[in-house]
Amino acid sequence: MTFLLLGVAKDISRWLRDPVSFVIYLLVPLLVGGLLTAVTGQGPTPTGTLLVADEDRSMVSRLLVAALFDADLGDTLRVEKSDEAGGRELMNTGDASALLILPDGFGEAFLRQEPTALVLVTNPSEAIMPRIIREGVEIVVDAGFYFQALLGDETRAIYDAVTGDTSDDVDDSAAAEGFSADITAKVTRAAPRLLPPALTVELVEEVDSEEPVPLALLMFPGIIMMAMVLTAQGLSADLWSEAEAGTVRRIAAAPQGFVTSVAGKAIAAGVLTAGVSLVIAALGFVYYGLEPWLLLPVAGWLLICAPALYLAFSLIQLAAPDRRAGAIVSSIIMFPLLMAGGSFFPLEQLPEWIAAIGRFTPNGFMLEQLSGIVTTGRAGAIAGQIWVAMALAGLGLFVLASFATHRRFAHA
Amino acid sequence: MGDTDHAKTGIVITGLVKNFGEFRAVDDLSFRAEGGRVFGLLGPNGAGKSTAIGCISGLTKPTSGMITVNDHDIVREPRAAKRRLGVVPQELAIYPDLPARDNLRYWGAAFGLRGEELGQRVDDVLETIGLVDRAGDLPRTFSGGMQRRLNFGCGIVHEPTVILLDEPTVGVDPQSRERLYELVTEQRDQGACILYTTHYMEEAERLCDEIAIMDHGRMIAHGSLAELRQTAGEHDHLTLTGHFPVEEVRPVIDAISEPHRLLEVLLAEPNQLVIAAHEASTRLPAIFRALEGAGARVSETTLRRPNLETLFIKLTGKELRA
Numbered sequence: 001m002t003f004l005l006l007g008v009a010k011d012i013s014r015w016l017r018d019p020v021s022f023v024i025y026l027l028v029p030l031l032v033g034g035l036l037t038a039v040t041g042q043g044p045t046p047t048g049t050l051l052v053a054d055e056d057r058s059m060v061s062r063l064l065v066a067a068l069f070d071a072d073l074g075d076t077l078r079v080e081k082s083d084e085a086g087g088r089e090l091m092n093t094g095d096a097s098a099l100l101i102l103p104d105g106f107g108e109a110f111l112r113q114e115p116t117a118l119v120l121v122t123n124p125s126e127a128i129m130p131r132i133i134r135e136g137v138e139i140v141v142d143a144g145f146y147f148q149a150l151l152g153d154e155t156r157a158i159y160d161a162v163t164g165d166t167s168d169d170v171d172d173s174a175a176a177e178g179f180s181a182d183i184t185a186k187v188t189r190a191a192p193r194l195l196p197p198a199l200t201v202e203l204v205e206e207v208d209s210e211e212p213v214p215l216a217l218l219m220f221p222g223i224i225m226m227a228m229v230l231t232a233q234g235l236s237a238d239l240w241s242e243a244e245a246g247t248v249r250r251i252a253a254a255p256q257g258f259v260t261s262v263a264g265k266a267i268a269a270g271v272l273t274a275g276v277s278l279v280i281a282a283l284g285f286v287y288y289g290l291e292p293w294l295l296l297p298v299a300g301w302l303l304i305c306a307p308a309l310y311l312a313f314s315l316i317q318l319a320a321p322d323r324r325a326g327a328i329v330s331s332i333i334m335f336p337l338l339m340a341g342g343s344f345f346p347l348e349q350l351p352e353w354i355a356a357i358g359r360f361t362p363n364g365f366m367l368e369q370l371s372g373i374v375t376t377g378r379a380g381a382i383a384g385q386i387w388v389a390m391a392l393a394g395l396g397l398f399v400l401a402s403f404a405t406h407r408r409f410a411h412a
Numbered sequence: 413m414g415d416t417d418h419a420k421t422g423i424v425i426t427g428l429v430k431n432f433g434e435f436r437a438v439d440d441l442s443f444r445a446e447g448g449r450v451f452g453l454l455g456p457n458g459a460g461k462s463t464a465i466g467c468i469s470g471l472t473k474p475t476s477g478m479i480t481v482n483d484h485d486i487v488r489e490p491r492a493a494k495r496r497l498g499v500v501p502q503e504l505a506i507y508p509d510l511p512a513r514d515n516l517r518y519w520g521a522a523f524g525l526r527g528e529e530l531g532q533r534v535d536d537v538l539e540t541i542g543l544v545d546r547a548g549d550l551p552r553t554f555s556g557g558m559q560r561r562l563n564f565g566c567g568i569v570h571e572p573t574v575i576l577l578d579e580p581t582v583g584v585d586p587q588s589r590e591r592l593y594e595l596v597t598e599q600r601d602q603g604a605c606i607l608y609t610t611h612y613m614e615e616a617e618r619l620c621d622e623i624a625i626m627d628h629g630r631m632i633a634h635g636s637l638a639e640l641r642q643t644a645g646e647h648d649h650l651t652l653t654g655h656f657p658v659e660e661v662r663p664v665i666d667a668i669s670e671p672h673r674l675l676e677v678l679l680a681e682p683n684q685l686v687i688a689a690h691e692a693s694t695r696l697p698a699i700f701r702a703l704e705g706a707g708a709r710v711s712e713t714t715l716r717r718p719n720l721e722t723l724f725i726k727l728t729g730k731e732l733r734a
């Protein structure tokens with residue numbers, strides 16, 4: 001026990017003699033996080049613009065547009081008319097959250113109860129507004145479907161009467177709006193008995209997240225993980241210092257204590273790695289105004305993950321022929337891990353196939369659990385089995401690293 | 413330090429062989445080193461000294477042969493064998509960025525010391541190695557000699573009864589070297605069995621009670637200093653540097669050495685000549701005349717009384733510090 005504690009203290013005191021490294025481990029994630037937040041222009045309170053391009057200009061499409069304008073929420077969500085080409089232009093420059101296209105022939109198909117689709121183009125750099133818009137559009141479309149199922153014959157008659165009328169006069173819109181309010185009442189009553197809608201909203205570049213979470217907050221766990229990975233990778237290079245100092249061989253000449261020395265190192269590295277990431281986490285908690293007590297489960301998770309991450313990097317170092325190669329190989333592995341594991345772009349916004357891989361990376365897995373706590377605000381967001389599994393993984397890596405260290409540096 | 417431990421034989425090596433692939437670094441080495449004595453392993457670089465030390469310390473697996481430390485087999489009972497074994501490696505094995513005192517504490521704890529005993533031993537060792545004043549400083553700020561002393565101290569915190577020292581004075585200034593000699597004799601006087609490797613002949617002559625000379629992994633001579641001196645013979649060694657026509661040198665020396673073979677050419681190279689001579693000083697004029705006649709040019713002459721160096725040259729035909 002004395003030896004284990006002295007081992008932990010030894011490495012912590014040695015490593016803290018080089019505070020510059022830790023400043024780097026702290027600053028890089030903060031910088032990346034700050035930059036990405038600035039680039040995406042997303043603060044904690046989102047505002048957005050929905051462009052509506054009515055390429056159909058039918059009675060039905062105008063009704064739909066009118067209903068969407070009802071959903072204009074002023075500061076939070078603005079709804080603007082546009083045409084498809086102009087709308088796409090604005091989307092490309094990132095000046096709108098989403099573009100809803102009502103394609104030509106939409107009204108006709110809708111009235112004949114033929115399958116039809118609306119196209120909703122969402123801006124991938126925004127997480128929350130496209131999400132809200134999508135739900136809004138779906139509600140309106142659903143309402144339209146119900147309306148059509150209930151009153152299809154009547155509307156078709158009206159439609160036929162006004163076919164060819166492409167004028168845009170105010171009376172029409174006003175009439176349509178009154179009409180829609182009237183119908184909504186009917187629909188609400190009838191809704192439970194209705195079939196699921198045949199209309200679909202086709203989402204282009206859809207953002208797939210369970211809960212609407214601001215992008216910057218989505219980035220937050222990735223930034224914590226970046227600090228963790230950078231620190232763990234950096235500290236793992238100390239194995240070379242030990243090998244060069246001859247201390248690994250010396251400990252191997254002691255009757256016992258070799259495994260304890262590896263454990264001491266892993267604990268020391270774990271404490272410092274978790275410490276650095278916890279500083280980032282605490283800063284984030286202040287910035288996003290999260291519940292302070294949630295920091296506790298976050299700290300627990302970081303503490304259980306950090307030694308495992310350090311040991312994993314140690315194994316990579318031990319597989320390399322020398323310090324230089326170790327540094328190169330571990331960096332080469334680290335950056336794709338950070339990329340795929342959600343540290344530069346939230347997993348939610350990565351192409352699905354990358355995100356799928358990312359969730360299987362050690363840091364991606366750790367990040368998902370961390371996100372669970374941060375975005376749901378539930379301390380128990382990480383299941384008990386996952387804690388146990390992570391502890392076991394750490395233990396397994398510890399056994400491997402002990403063997404590998406002995407083989408590599410204390411054998412001839 | 414339990415006296416019972418000293419009743420045991422420090423190190424017993426029987427038929428030790430260590431191969432690295434095809435290469436045989438240690439070849440059939442056998443000796444016995446007792447407590448209260450310094451056993452010297454003398455040999456040039458690459459002789460296999462460090463490899464032998466590695467095997468004794470349990471770090472290197474012998475290819476064959478047997479080693480016991482304090483009567484425990486290092487391969488089959490490594491824990492018992494290593495318990496009172498102290499290793500002072502050839503290369504420093506300390507944390508340069510950890511204060512001297514913390515280094516000692518750490519290595520003491522590695523051997524199971526703790527609490528008050530650990531603190532007491534660390535203080536004692538700091539005293540012994542003369543680093544009390546620098547106990548709180550980082551070894552990377554120390555001189556080479558101080559680092560060597562700390563390296564030595566880290567190997568003795570747990571009061572080992574067998575101490576392996578691998579060329580501890582390489583790259584050490586004369587003053588620190590003296591201090592290390594004192595440390596070694598101190599440990600010996602306290603009853604420890606010390607295995608001391610070196611390629612400095614003077615060091616072995618001065619420090620060691622018993623010496624084994626190694627070359628190419630083999631033990632080529634073994635005994636006390638007196639015994640080895642006897643083996644070296646009565647002959648002085650005359651070492652000449654300059655330019656020598658190798659082919660002609662041997663016949664002319666042989667010619668003046670008859671009829672009693674008073675001279676013998678041990679080594680003849682274009683720039684160096686080593687001759688074993690009975691009472692060499694009286695024969696110098698004759699030797700110089702003969703060499704001159706053969707067209708040699710002598711620029712420097714060294715005359716040595718028989719010693720380990722001359723013994724080594726006699727046994728191997730080459731200089732120890734080649």
Ligand SMILES: Nc1ncnc2c1ncn2[C@@H]1O[C@H](COP(=O)(O)OP(=O)(O)O)[C@@H](O)[C@H]1O
Nearest residue numbers: 412432437455456457458459460461462463464
């Ligand atoms: N791990 C190893 N692998 C291959 N050859 C080695 C190894 N260690 C030592 N040797 C070789 O064994 C020989 C003896 O080395 P060593 O024991 O270090 O000699 P010494 O300590 O007497 O200078 C040398 O030729 C050296 O190159």
Ligand SMILES: [Mg+2]
Nearest residue numbers: 461462502579
């Ligand atoms: Mg050596």
